[in-house]
Amino acid sequence: MALIRRPLNNNEGSSSKADSELPNLLSQSGSYSIDLENENEEFNEIAGDYNYPLVAELERNQAIDNEQTLQEVAEQTTYGAVFLNDLIRRQRALSVSVAVTFLIIILSLPLLNFWLRDLVSFELFGFPVSWLFLAILIYPLIWLLAFYFVSTADKYEEEFTNLVE
């Protein structure tokens, strides 16, 4: 599977401890990969791309290297960790604000329909307004919100990357 079974919580440990565990980890993954390979062939043959173990396995070996690097960043570069926390906070605030904006719009519609039935059956461009909104206009609206989110999230990550590097 794609995920390391064994928790890499060497946080408190010294880096030498992490080093000493490295061979152990690799050998574990080595023995594990043998039976995974068999699974891979089997799944490849039957399930096409639903076969995950192969990708997972390749990733797994890679992930071990990455985990080590990540671990180092997490432990050593305090600045990096602070920046990352800041990034997570900003991303979360962005996601939540876009979500809340959308929910306010979409959840107020039933209330409008409930209280202002005549208003929402007013005609615009030859459509009843409520239909026009819910059957047509809402899709570009969703897309624009998504576009705003994606470009802002990209921008945040770029700023973060520039800061850390």
Added chain:
Amino acid sequence: MNNINWLSIIAIVLVIGVTGTLGIWATRIVRTTSDFFVASRTVGPIMNAAAISGEYLSAASFMGVAGMVMKFGYDVLWYPVGYAAGYLFLLLFVAAPLRRFGAYTLPDFAEGRFNSMAFRKIAVGFVMIIGFFYMLPQMKGAGVTLQSVLNAPYWLGVVIVGAVITLNVVLGGMKGITFVQAFQFWLKIFAISVPVFILLGYFGNYGDHLRTQQNSPDAPRFASNITIDFKSNTHLQFNAPVTFTLGQRGKVQIENATPIILEGGQIYKLNAVELKLLDSNRLTFAAGEPVPNAPTGTVWAHAFGPLTGDSVGSPSLSLLYSYSLIIAIIFGTAGLPHILVRFYTNTDGKKARHTTLIVLGMIGVFYLFPPIFGVLGRAHAPELYALGTTDRVVLELPGKILPDWLAQILLAITAAGAFAAFMSTFSGLLVSVSGALSHDIYGRMLRPQASTRERRYAFRIAAFLAGGGAIVAGLFVDKFDINLLVGWAFAIAASSFFPMLVLGTWWRGLTRVGATAGVLAGGLSASLAIVITMIFGDSGSAIGNGVVVAGTDPLFSTLLAQPAIWSVPFSFLTMIVVSRLTKRQIPDDINHIMLRLHAPEALGLRNDYIKE
């Protein structure tokens, strides 16, 4: 159509043929590596997004939305809106972190984030429950399509199509699925849009149809003389005085009065009334008679119509029903296991976001079309109300235009699109459910020492069993609308995986026990409510949505039929409260996990996963 439409059959056979050929062709490229690997390298973001959309647009989207819009009107628009808006929430909260985490399936995520095999097993269980619920409407779509095209009985369609697709999966015909799904998407959007443009050209514009309905206090009327066979215990609700000829002597109940025996061969004139045919009978209506079981124009065109209102009979409960439905669909999309799996084809978290944006554009365009079928169907194929087959409107409406050759071509196009819709989704579900069964249940729990051959064999058996189970269950869901069934799968996903994903990626404090408890509490209670509704739910009236649990309080019945409004918060709350209580269990490497979930790839912390 009363006879077999050969052009449609040719089109369906072509869809199966092209799908198979594409699969084989793609497999030849894929060969030894996983398709995901190939897809992420050789496929552009547009094709990737098309593959995601292709798997997502099921029978519910292609046929169900149109049929339900025709049947219930305005309220149904929430379904496609929710299906699309769900991707917004997927984008906001799940897409990038899930991809960055490197988890391929939801059970992978459950295991990796919480470092718990037990939780993985629970996740596998919910993957199968949701997959199963999602298969039922595909089966219904299959039955309905073959009914329409071959004039075959419902059960035959379910059995034939179910068997063909299951066999295809068992024999390994769903390889190279990214290419196949992308192709299916383009086929579906072609098959839904082109007929709509021609139909609008023929029947007149969209807005005019809506305005006519909005101000009409009347139900639609039959366009020509028609004779319809009804089964016993059929409700027929007439919103205007009606005249019909009864085929044979039979017992009939008017409103809630004592049943009476009516003689056959006689002409009956009734006021607007609700009839219940206690015996099966054949009714003949002249052209211009009101169509039974069709809501009036004003009710249909406005919010809180029969979908949300009829079963509960109170406006504020309709509001509750609407909200619960919206919550289920939006949050359910962001927790659907077979959809989340597709995000693995993205190379990194940033690309996952970009792909989702394209997907939103694609499905947003797609969902403009099905409601138009429903609106036109109400005006031009109203007999479907009486027949109880509004789910077939996409397959029947094109037959109403002239010249006949054009009608035949359009019918073939929509039949092919419908087939592509349930074929792609059913195959995808079948592969993921069988994968979970053979890989997680058999390969890990029952017989970890199983050999390759045994596992391969297990996958096939699992696919065979899951497909067979879906076929058998599919035979019994004829009475439920396709979207109602899909809505239930969404409600379960929204109450189990969605809270786990959102809190798991954004809140450090979520513990193993908290996540497990929340998934179980929300998922099981929602499943229970739905199963009760499925078993005991009965159509309270002819126009209602068929989900009233008789003899219960209307509020209770609404909360059972649409559980998301309480089950989603219940799941979130359980996770938060239990996590707070088990604070000590927050793993030491939580910062590390957060880093993995959210660190941009541009940092170079993770170079390519897969080295060539």
